[in-house]
Amino acid sequence: MLSLSDIHTYYGKSHILHGVSLEVGPGEVVGLLGRNGVGKSTTLKSVVGLARPASGHVTFEGRDITGVAPHHLAGLGIAWVPEDRRIFKLLSVLENLRTGLDRAGVDDARREALLTKVYDAFPVLRERRNQAGGTLSGGEQQMLAIARAMMLEPKIILLDEPTEGLMPRMVSQIRDTIGVLHREGVAILLVEQNVPLTLEVSNRVYIMEKGVVRHQASAADLRADQSVIHQYLGV
């Protein structure tokens, strides 16, 4: 469904991605592991149109979306949850959700349903729905970021290090949420440093090093033999 082939991306003069290729099938949860600075976030940004690839192609459902402006992608079904969450701090929780909820083609009934679903999944958001986004704790902001992406009813969510800086209880909730999304058929490309979590929720895993994908395997294989992970991540 989503495929990157031979992506080269630069930040100014720095050559970050040296030919990244990977695929995510419909409904799959795919993990992207690697040490800090290997280009995992840049890979996601290359898909969303925030880091324009110098060469290579990004294809989604057969359509070439390389370098397409970000605001077109939400409509295609691609949602992005960035590393620093990027909550709209001065908007309320509800208004944050509405940035995704207020779309063409969604009637009031469906809006209500979506909101209810997300409030049930993250009750704390219902409590704080009129509070400014900036007043939420780190974990709550992460919930909001994911909930906001869910408002787009996406076919794939690009999740960038969702558990970073979170307490174990929150990590658990993230795991559950990924599970729920997977059951609903939403594909997920998960960039993470947390290896056990990634192995647990993913179908397949890619491992990156220095701007290239070095290894790919099914999560099951990797759970059985973690030596490859030790090799690339030194964990």
Place this chain on the structure above:
Amino acid sequence: MSPMSGRHSNRGYWIGFAIVLGLLTAAPTVLPPFWSRFVTEILIWGLLAMSSDILIGYTGMISFGHSAFFGLGMYGAAAALLSVKPPNLWLAILYGLVGAGAVAVFVAYFSTRLRDIYFGITTLVFSQIFYVIIFTWTDVTGGENGLNFRQPALGLLGWSTSFTPETLHWFVLAVVTLSYLLLRRITQSPFGMVLQSIRENEPRTRAIGYAVERYKIVAVMLSGLFAGLAGVLYAIQNKFAAPDFVFFLVSGEVVIFNVMGGVGTLVGPVAGAAFFLLLREGLSRYFEYYLIPVGIIFTLMVIFFPQGFLGFLRRRLNQ
């Protein structure tokens, strides 16, 4: 790049310089009086544009305040020429430079405290403050009508002679040429390199250890003094001073010269001034609102050719 080619381009530069200088020197003898005066005026505006380039092109500080420096140079000279009899050329220059320098001190202070836009707006406001003061303080400055005075004689060590249009032209040419050479020397010196580094990346320049504030202050003072000098020359040539020249839109015109000619090249702004003034002279006979197409061209250049004509040529020649 071999040293040979370096010397080649250097030699080529000086040959070009000599040719242009020769042409400018010959101008009053060859051209009819109107055009000869016109060339003199181009030189004066060129000096103003060069002074502005120090800030915009080399240090990266947008300034709409040059009309203030220019205007105070003009009125300073006027003060000297009206208060001291017989009118003394050197006193006029002195008063003008002091006037411009005083404003420059203020502006320099703000340049260290404010960044980009805020600095630009402040310089604009400064121009307007002086405009309002000059416009309304009619007793001293002649208000709307400005001041009229006699042209001083060219005097040196006891020997003195009145200016003729030719000798005035040569005097202006000498002053502008010397100013150009001096500014060129400065911009190519280590000091000038630091200024450009501030333009490229101020935080990094500061991190390396340069006292950015001091450099900015010197840049503003230099810029202000040479702009004031241009104002003095203008006063001497035209024998009047008027508040119109202090209005901030004059600064805007100067910025146009800079951008069209090519910022950061010193010569570019002079060419820009020449181009613009010629355009005004030529077009205004046929189309009174020539500034409309000029403005459109300027805007397009800002978007697509921010390096100006000269910058564009320079890149082509370097290839």
Place this chain on the structure above:
Amino acid sequence: MSVGIPLEQIAVQTVNGLVNGMILALVASGLTLIFGIMDVVNFAHGDLVMLGGFVGATTMAATGNFWIALLVAAIVIAVIGAALQISTLRPLLGRDPLTTILATFGVSLVLQKYALWQWGPSARQLQEPITGRFDLFYLQYPWYRVATALLAGAIIGALWLFLKRGTYGIWIRATTQDRIMASAMGIPVPWVHTAVFAIGAAMAAASGVLFGPLGGVTQTMGADFTLRAFIVVVVGGMGNLGGSILASIFISLLEAYASLFVSPAQAVIVSFVALILTLLFRPTGLFVPTPK
């Protein structure tokens, strides 16, 4: 203890200051909105005020109706504003502020000379739509002035409501805070920018028409308004809507009181001084809570 200036004069100047302040607030809010969302210092903003005034004058001459003129001017200038933003500012997104200042300066020049070409150098006067005066102390004070202040306030109020509620208000506020994330959420950021510029232009045009009966419409009023609006926006805090409204009133009151002592042409120095003091001591704005 005698004040020296009779209280009545002070009161009248207060009302004048408030009226002028509201008109200025209308101009400044557009400017600060534009800066807040796309980091553009719109040098041509005052010229949009001027163009609005001229279009209004022409429309009024044709229809005889002030309110139609106001509406037409706002719409026409909004369209022109949108066209300007698309042609000159979109290509510059992401470039340094110096470039956008120069570009809007070029636009300002073109607009000024175009107005001179189309409408000539003399001032256009607009007729007051509401005639009649009431007794304000020793003066016969025009109702129109009060109406202007109220109308300006109403327009600003409508803008505030629009921003606080409704999908588009959310889009504008989200884009102002984080244009990249807004884009990723599917908000069409380039069009939001254009819309905000158009709204700012429309408000500027409205100011021009409202100001018409008070001071006439001339080419030079553009530069005047731009300068004042800049000062207000800096004093109020760039990008801060509430701040620019308060600053507009504050500055206009200062000038009104100053004109009790000096001529109006010189009273303007007061606002310059206010700007400089602000930049020296509270550069983020006088009406902004102290930054942490």
